[in-house]
Amino acid sequence: EPEVTQTPSHQVTQMGQEVILRCVPISNHLYFYWYRQILGQKVEFLVSFYNNEISEKSEIFDDQFSVERPDGSNFTLKIRSTKLEDSAMYFCASRGAIYTDTQYFGPGTRLTVL
């Protein structure tokens, strides 16, 4: 069964460094999402992406964040200058073309900022 994959599974970085989290959505999906879950808290929406542009973003998704689909398969989340409070689990999700389709989540990347 096709699935969303994410790399790396765990990323450790120093405060102020840039990180890129990678996701490979399900191949025929057209809508892509990033969510964040700080330890012990709820999952929060960051951004959605469709047709090579951001379709919606939350207030969390400020100027230090950016997303890109550099090729036909990868979907990346870049955090330009990481802060301690960026430490969280980051989930990528994708869904098909029909707006009623379910979003499927990847296994997540645990980001630790020291």
Add this chain to the structure above:
Amino acid sequence: AQTVTQSQPEMSVQEAETVTLSCTYDTSESDYYLFWYKQPPSRQMILVIRQEAYKQQNATENRFSVNFQKAAKSFSLKISDSQLGDAAMYFCAYRSLQYNNNDMRFGAGTRLTVKP
């Protein structure tokens, strides 16, 4: 904005027994989807069950079923014949079907413990 509330931070059930996890939500929309996700210690988000708001019939997936009360904006999850592998965090989620507003809104979660 839509909000999702899970009023039970923790629940416990004996193996083979039945447990119900509560979820309420707030919305002014008439058409939407509701979901229950399971998050085991690995922290992966696993879809358990989905309910379309326009359907009156409650969704069922094997041992998992929902009690969807649209007027009351309630969406509870019933786990029958609980197994040790059911132990996890369970998140209720709402998804609007409005164009360009279809991100998932999650509740705070309920941690389910299954006692042998």
